[in-house]
Amino acid sequence: MPMILVDGLPENAVPADDRGFTYGDGVFRTLAMHNGRAQWWPQQYAKLAADCGALHITPPLESDLLRDLKTIAAQLPDCALRITVTRGSGGRGYAVPENPQSRRVVFASPLPEYPAHWLEQGISLRVCELRLAAQPRLAGIKHLNRLESVLARAEWIDPAIAEGLLLDVAGHVIEGTRCNVFIVEDGVLATPDLSHCGVAGVTRDLVIAAAGRNGLHCHIEPINRQRLEAATEVFLVNSLIGVWPVAVLEQRRWSGFKVAPLVRKWLNAFDHPLH
């Protein structure tokens, strides 16, 4: 059973005039709770606040969210959390109301279960036909305008395919439908530049930081598909899947993953108790 808190109160619904519903005018985070602890909380909260700021939405107080998480932890100590923050209700058309009261919705559901061998043996990735549009004003932000992701995810139904790779119009690799992408080249990491499109996830930031601490440099730059296919390793990251090595991308095969397991180990070092 999912558990939902709307502005701290148990609710199943949001007002029909919420701008998240009417315009997708808001942002969200997806994260894991293990043993009652929200994973990578400081980074998750910082990114939530930054994304709110980018859209001039007042972020919720961290103390309010921590109280929500405590309420949820009491009933669902192991769950997937989705924290949505919208600009709140109202306004005339697209115009923002004078004193918008942002709204927070915390949604807790069971942690997703993925085939265990995906972690070690790697996953199958396909290339999506949809090309991401370039909108620098929204790039990097995990906002509620996710139709591109929905359309891309609807391109396949085969459950053996774990993820879809999204390119932009110019053919640059940007991200997976719900994760960020890293490649390994000659012992150096690279991850796509997301200044024109894509979502810059917290796990991506943590991987870059963790790699740096461990002497592994990460380039952030445009990466085309040929370069990705030539990489010695490719892996996908997000806060629920952790690190998935890519074993199959259409005709290309990879195995003997060395960097992905290391990165997974480093990531775990960021997981310390906070509340």
Next chain:
Amino acid sequence: MPMILVDGLPENAVPADDRGFTYGDGVFRTLAMHNGRAQWWPQQYAKLAADCGALHITPPLESDLLRDLKTIAAQLPDCALRITVTRGSGGRGYAVPENPQSRRVVFASPLPEYPAHWLEQGISLRVCELRLAAQPRLAGIKHLNRLESVLARAEWIDPAIAEGLLLDVAGHVIEGTRCNVFIVEDGVLATPDLSHCGVAGVTRDLVIAAAGRNGLHCHIEPINRQRLEAATEVFLVNSLIGVWPVAVLEQRRWSGFKVAPLVRKWLNAFDHPLH
């Protein structure tokens, strides 16, 4: 007081797991009701169904919507209607659930009041800094991913400015934040091609059809800002404002509008009783 029907029932809220709220996974229409009649209903319903179809969302039955409108007309015979259709609840992440049950939300509120002189003397238009992203898969559809419109509308607060003009990255004129744009050149109409971005409104279609019936051809093609400024007349259309001539666009001034009043008259001929 607004009046809201969710799947035909009076409600103030939508389920928090509605994909309209979580991903902007839906479409909407804005239209006027006068004396209990929804204006241009056949066209509005056809466009709603077409937009649903473009996203593979099952459109609501016309009979269900007509029943909703009848319920609303009994209490608010003159109102602005917003009809939202979402893919409904659930699904795991972006993946669409196996048998999605689309949801309809009809929201009735007072008709907006605009300064009376805008209709005759024309409005002030500004050029928005935000450039619309090109996404052919979503172009033309009035979907719920409207952050670009929200950001563009947030660029000005001066109530004397009625609308903001949106261009794409290449500098083509696309639309207003909430309306479509027409220009008059040597007795011929032109309106921007919307195959890469923008919303193709019902009123735009009606203007093209009405002009054609009255011997006024309309080109649908890329239009840059220089061409718009060189036009003898520019006007904006949507289902709530009708037809607004543009009097001011930064340094450019227009007056003595001849085509806009004609188009307004032609549009009214499409307004016939249906239910």
